[in-house]
Structure formats: structure tokens, C-alpha cells
Amino acid sequence: MKRSEILFGLLKLPIDILMVFSGISMAYRLRKAGIDLIPHISLTSGPPQLPEFSYYLSHFALAVIVLYVALLAILGLYALRITLGVWREMGRILLVSLLWLGLIISWYFLVQKQLFFSRLLLLQAVVLVTLLVIIGRSMVVLLQRACLRRGIGIRRVVSFGSQKLPEVLQRTLDKDDRFKYLGHVASLHGLIHEEKHRSVDLVLHTDPHPSSLETIQLINHCRNFHIAYSFLPPVFADVPHQLVIGRLGLVPLLSFQPTPLDGWGRVFKRAFDLVVGLSLLIVLSPLLLFVALLIVLVNGFPIFFVSRRVGQHGGELVPLLKFRTMQRGADAMKPTLKKMSHRDGPLFKIKNDPRVTKLGKILRRLSIDEMPQLLNVIAGHLSLVGPRPHLEDEVEQYSPDQRRVFAVKPGITGLAQVSGRSDLKFDAEVQLDLRYIEEWSPLFDLWILWRTIFVVLLGKGAD
Numbered sequence: 001m002k003r004s005e006i007l008f009g010l011l012k013l014p015i016d017i018l019m020v021f022s023g024i025s026m027a028y029r030l031r032k033a034g035i036d037l038i039p040h041i042s043l044t045s046g047p048p049q050l051p052e053f054s055y056y057l058s059h060f061a062l063a064v065i066v067l068y069v070a071l072l073a074i075l076g077l078y079a080l081r082i083t084l085g086v087w088r089e090m091g092r093i094l095l096v097s098l099l100w101l102g103l104i105i106s107w108y109f110l111v112q113k114q115l116f117f118s119r120l121l122l123l124q125a126v127v128l129v130t131l132l133v134i135i136g137r138s139m140v141v142l143l144q145r146a147c148l149r150r151g152i153g154i155r156r157v158v159s160f161g162s163q164k165l166p167e168v169l170q171r172t173l174d175k176d177d178r179f180k181y182l183g184h185v186a187s188l189h190g191l192i193h194e195e196k197h198r199s200v201d202l203v204l205h206t207d208p209h210p211s212s213l214e215t216i217q218l219i220n221h222c223r224n225f226h227i228a229y230s231f232l233p234p235v236f237a238d239v240p241h242q243l244v245i246g247r248l249g250l251v252p253l254l255s256f257q258p259t260p261l262d263g264w265g266r267v268f269k270r271a272f273d274l275v276v277g278l279s280l281l282i283v284l285s286p287l288l289l290f291v292a293l294l295i296v297l298v299n300g301f302p303i304f305f306v307s308r309r310v311g312q313h314g315g316e317l318v319p320l321l322k323f324r325t326m327q328r329g330a331d332a333m334k335p336t337l338k339k340m341s342h343r344d345g346p347l348f349k350i351k352n353d354p355r356v357t358k359l360g361k362i363l364r365r366l367s368i369d370e371m372p373q374l375l376n377v378i379a380g381h382l383s384l385v386g387p388r389p390h391l392e393d394e395v396e397q398y399s400p401d402q403r404r405v406f407a408v409k410p411g412i413t414g415l416a417q418v419s420g421r422s423d424l425k426f427d428a429e430v431q432l433d434l435r436y437i438e439e440w441s442p443l444f445d446l447w448i449l450w451r452t453i454f455v456v457l458l459g460k461g462a463d
Contacts, residue, residue, distance in 0.1 A: 028125075204232065383409045401430075414432075
């Protein structure tokens with residue numbers, strides 16, 4: 001590890017302590033002086049009843065500073081080597097502040113059996129501490145990056161093996177201020193020759209083999225000369241997002257998970273679907289009833305069309321519910337219209353489909369025909385966000401790679417739907433769905449739902 005990494009890692013501790021102390025002290029002074037954190041917005045009335053500042057420091061401030069720093073440590077925010085991006089680190093700081101607030105309230109309410117000195121003081125302290133800690137850590141990051149740009153603390157990397165370093169990884173190294181890629185060597189002799197001219201901090205082995213004498217010699221060389229050794233896992237080279245390092249006894253294991261939508265991710269997504277799906281159904285119920293009545297008056301019964309689509313894992317068919325937008329008996333006309341499909345791959349889509357009614361065109365353009373699928377979400381057939389489900393005869397034409405989209409529950413909207421909808425090539429749609437499956441996060445879902453609003457309003461890619 002570089003000395004600069006140790007220095008900046010250690011520097012975080014005193015800066016965090018200073019920032020937490022400053023935030024707590026500023027909150028006390030503001031409340032004592034009756035100054036609102038947000039100008040002209042007062043959350044309390046009457047003069048504050050606060051203890052002396054010395055009592056506040058000795059009986060509250062010192063203990064909660066230690067608590068805040070301990071929470072930062074527990075969440076891995078004192079790692080000497082930079083492993084988190086700026087946004088992820090800020091997210092963890094926000095989480096620490098919320099945990100900190102919860103523990104303080106719990107202590108006073110459950111243990112001390114009393115309320116805190118001032119609720120507004122506590123609120124101001126949380127806000128100020130969070131902002132100051134983020135500012136302090138941003139200063140450390142900016143200083144460290146300035147040093148890296150001047151070559152201080154940079155890690156010099158050499159790739160090794162009969163295979164060249166993949167271009168995508170080389171571009172990543174070139175863009176990352178923490179690394180300087182020195183080039184590729186094909187033999188141990190070439191590595192030793194490189195070391196004579198420039199120091200090497202990290203060797204990336206592109207084609208390791210446990211039974212290879214060359215691999216064993218390279219690992220021993222790196223151990224002997226204190227050079228970091230890493231290798232590219234040949235089996236998992238194309239699935240970087242879901243690799244998990246674990247142990248079976250004392251033996252390390254490198255495992256692959258198809259998607260983060262497992263365990264708590266699956267639980268969270270289902271809870272999110274239920275809460276948001278029920279809320280949307282309640283809010284939109286007047287519109288749904290109006291559209292149902294309109295379909296009856298204009299086109300007659302039935303109101304709904306049930307389309308059997310392939311569900312999660314590519315097994316059972318799920319009943320996809322839609323407002324009817326086509327003439328009666330539209331399915332019987334499909335074989336004669338297949339040659340008019342404008343979609344590549346197995347999907348069947350027709351621009352200006354002659355089977356769609358005048359009212360149906362309006363419902364499709366505004367995506368109102370999809371709204372009954374909120375009932376599918378509540379029933380567990382669909383998720384709000386996920387790959388769009390397709391018909392059984394279309395799925396039969398999928399390649400094995402394309403069937404990976406069945407790793408998760410299908411959705412009403414998805415990454416492909418906010419990236420072009422029916423204007424996309426089928427392979428591009430599949431790649432977007434696979435990216436969603438491998439990179440899922442709650443924020444990713446929220447972003448897709450937000451984008452969906454604008455895609456629907458603009459009518460982009462709607463048939």
C-alpha cells in the first residue's frame with residue numbers, strides 16, 4: 001500500500017471528529033441565539049431551555065462524537081484504500097447520520113426516560129454534521145486526487161500473460177487517476193526487465209492457470225518483491241457485476257450471482273411493488289373506471305383483453321391484463337399479418353395495425369391500455385419494473401443467451417421501454433434488459449419509473 005493512501009486514510013479520522021464537533025457546536029450556538037437554520041422558517045415558539053455549553057459538551061457532545069465515528073468505521077468508511085465512489089460514500093454518510101439520530105433518540109427515550117434538550121437543536125445538529133462531514137471528506141478526496149495527478153501515490157500497473165489486457169480494462173486504467181498502465185509483458189523475464197527501469201506496484205495476470213509453472217513463478221516473484229498480484233478470472237470475465245468473494249471453510253471461493261434481486265433485494269422489490277402498485281391503483285381508479293365505461297360505450301364488451309405471457313424463469317404463463325384496444329377476434333387475424341411485422345427477431349409488432357380501434361389508438365399512444373396491469377403487480381405476476389413479458393411462441397425462438405431475461409420477474413416498464421420501446425432492435429432490447437438484471441438497485445427502479453412518465457407523455461415508441 002502506498003504511503004499516501006495510509007496518510008489520507010488516517011487524515012479522515014481527525015477531520016471527521018472536527019466536523020462532527022463543529023456541527024454539534026454550531027447547532028447549539030444557533031439554537032441558543034434563536035437563529036433559524038432556514039431563514040424566516042421557525043419550527044418552535046418561545047425561548048430555548050438549553051443547558052450550559054460546558055454541560056452540553058461533557059454530557060452529550062463527546063459521547064455522540066465517538067458514536068458517529070464508530071458508525072463511520074462500522075460502515076467501512078475508514079478503509080485506507082479508496083474502494084467507494086464519491087456518491088456511494090455520501091450515501092453511507094447519510095445512512096450513518098440517520099442511524100446516529102435514531103440511536104440518540106432511543107438512548108434518551110428508552111434509557112434516560114426523558115426527551116432531548118431541544119428537538120430543533122437535534123435536527124439542526126444532524127443536518128450540520130452531515131453537511132460538514134461530507135464537505136470534510138470532499139476536501140480529502142480533492143487533495144488526494146490533486147496528488148495523484150502529480151504522480152504522488154499512483155499505482156503503476158503491468159499486465160502479464162500470453163493474452164493481452166482487454167481493451168475495456170485498459171481504457172478503465174487509463175481514465176482512473178489512481179493507476180498508470182505501463183504496458184504488457186508476456187514473460188517473467190520481461191517483467192523483471194520492466195522493473196529495472198520503472199517500479200511496478202501491481203501485476204494483472206490475464207491468463208492464470210493453477211498448474212502452470214509460469215503462474216507459480218510469477219506469484220512467488222510478486223511475493224518476494226512485495227508487488228501486488230491480481231488476476232482476471234477467465235470463467236467470469238463477462239459477468240463482472242455479480243461476482244462475490246466468499247469462503248468454504250478456509251478455502252476462498254469466487255461465486256457468480258445472476259442478479260442482486262435475491263435475498264433482501266427481492267423482499268424490498270416485492271414490498272415496493274405492493275405499496276406503490278396499490279397507491280397508483282387507488283389514485284388512478286377514477287380514470288380506470290372512466291376508460292372501462294368508454295370502451296363499453298364505443299366498442300362494446302369485453303372491456304379487458306387477457307394475454308398469456310411467459311413469466312419469471314421462463315416457466316408458467318401469467319395472465320397479462322390490458323384494456324381491449326383491438327377488434328373482436330383480432331388474434332385470428334395474426335397469421336395473415338405476420339409478414340407486416342416491423343420488429344426484427346421473434347417479436348410481432350405492426351405499425352398502424354389495422355386491428356386496432358380508433359379508441360384503442362388513443363389508449364395505446366398514452367399507454368393507458370397497460371394500466372390494468374397494476375392488478376398483475378399486486379397479484380405477483382409482474383413487477384412495476386422489469387423486462388417486458390412476451391408471448392410463448394415468441395419466446396420459443398429465443399437463443400439461450402436471450403433467455404437470461406427470465407432471471408427476474410417481468411415488469412410493466414423497464415430499461416428498454418425508457419430507451420426506445422418498439423423502436424429498438426430486439427438484440428438491443430435484450431442487452432438493456434440484461435443490464436438491468438445485473439445492475440438492479442432501488443434507485444435504478446426509481447430512475448426508470450421517473451423516465452417512464454416522460455416517455456408516456458411524449459408517446460415515444462408507442463404502437
